Amino acid sequence: MNSAGRLDVAVVGAGRVGPVLGAALRTAGHRVTGITARTRQAAERVEALLPDVPWIExxxxxxxxxxxxxxPDDVLGPLVTGLAPNVRPGQLVVHTCGLHGLGVLEPAARHGALTLALHPAMTFTGTSLDLQRLVGAAVAVTTPPVLAPVADALVREWGATPVAVADADRAVYHAALAHGSNHLVTLVAQALDAARAAVGQDAERVLRPLLQAALDNALREGDAALTGPVARGDAGTVATHLRVLGDLDPATAATYARLARVGADRAQAAGRLTPTAAAAVRTELTAGEP
Ligand SMILES: NC(=O)c1ccc[n+]([C@@H]2O[C@H](COP(=O)([O-])OP(=O)(O)OC[C@H]3O[C@@H](n4cnc5c(N)ncnc54)[C@H](OP(=O)(O)O)[C@@H]3O)[C@@H](O)[C@H]2O)c1
Known part of the structure; x- marks a missing residue:
């Protein structure tokens, strides 16, 4: 560390995340001394985001x-175990995996590393676009209490907001993010395919304002944001949807049926759907499920 509190930073992994966070740290005034890059694609990312930074082992x-x-998540544990003998006491060792907390860094901690788990709750492209998206994003911070100020300072230097996640809660935290963001992609892709069957190239134009409003409402109101045939108890409409989607793509119909069933259960539990109306929806779902 130099006299201004700036750090020498080395990055292992030149995928979508490594070069972007390296660039964010460099923008904050730290010095990126090296980055590992094993493929042409990785080299291109480094060239774009950290142009004069040398490749290292x-x-x-x-x-x-x-x-x-x-x-990658599955590489992290074996990599840390293998590299731990190289750790210098007092060195900060940070990982960006959402699933793991500090346990995966334990071999490095045993060699004196100060360990931090910093997971940006953002989807990365490996381009400078991510630097803008980091601003205002949340970063899950898992760290020994004594290192919390260091973690918070690093995250704020990225323009992001630190959110403490207990070590034991990392898996459920990460599952929530994956369920929300990854499965949303699958859901939207299925909706786009079905909409294209009706309106062709206009599918995205038709869906975008609707889906953006639904997402915004759901984030603010949770289950209370549910509208549509399940929320109204329109069992006949649900039956028709299952039939036409089944003709288009059985996997989409199966997804629809599963989500509609969960939607009916949650709407009933919230008192938004009477038990009778919910039962009618469930009957149609059972009859029409592929
Ligand atoms: N992508 C996201 O949106 C996102 C968001 C937040 C957090 N994260 C987390 O950030 C971490 C990295 O994700 P990513 O999306 O950047 O992954 P990625 O795009 O798959 O990149 C991983 C990088 O690690 C390198 N690598 C693999 N095994 C290695 C090894 N043994 N030694 C050195 N380098 C190795 C890969 O090199 P090769 O290509 O040569 O194998 C690649 O450059 C993951 O834990 C992920 O959960 C990802």
Missing amino acids: PEDAFTADLVLLAV
Whole structure:
């Protein structure tokens, strides 16, 4: 660390996340001393986001004050175990995985590393677009209490907002994000395919304002934002939907049926749908389910 509190940072992993967070740290005044890159695609990302930063081997990262590990979730544990003997006591070792907390960094901690788990709740493209999206995004922070101020300072330097997540809660935190963001993509892709069957190239134009409003309402109001045939108890409409979707794509019909059933259960539990209306919807779902 230099006299201004700026850190030498090395990045392991030049996928979608590593070069972007490296660039964010550099913008904040830290010095990125090296990044690992193994493929042409990785090299292109480094060239675009960290142009003059040398390529290094993972072992060489441990000369830096802060080592940022941005590798696939399943690679992280074995990588940390393998690299731990290179750790210098007092060195910051950070990973960006949502699922794991501090346990996966334990081999490095045993060699004296100060460990942080910082997961940006954002989807990355590996381009400078992500730098703008980081501003205002939440970052899940799991760290020993003594390091919380360090973690918060790093996250705020990215323009993001730190949110503490207990080590034991990391898995459910990550499952919630994956369920919301990843499955939303699958759902929207199915809706686009079905809409194209009716309105062709206008599908995106038709869906975008509706889906954006539905997402906004759901984030503000939760189950109370539900509208449509399930929320109204229009069992006949549900039956027709299942039939036409089944003709188009049985997988889409199955997704519709599963979500409609959960929607009916939650609407009934919230007192928005009477037990009779909910039962009528369930009957049609059972009859029409592919
Ligand atoms: N993508 C997102 O939107 C996002 C958002 C928040 C957090 N994260 C988390 O950030 C981490 C990285 O995600 P990512 O999307 O950047 O993954 P990614 O695009 O798959 O990139 C992973 C990088 O790690 C490298 N790598 C793999 N095994 C390695 C090893 N043994 N030694 C050194 N480098 C190795 C890969 O190199 P090769 O290509 O040569 O294998 C690749 O450059 C993950 O834990 C992920 O959960 C991702």
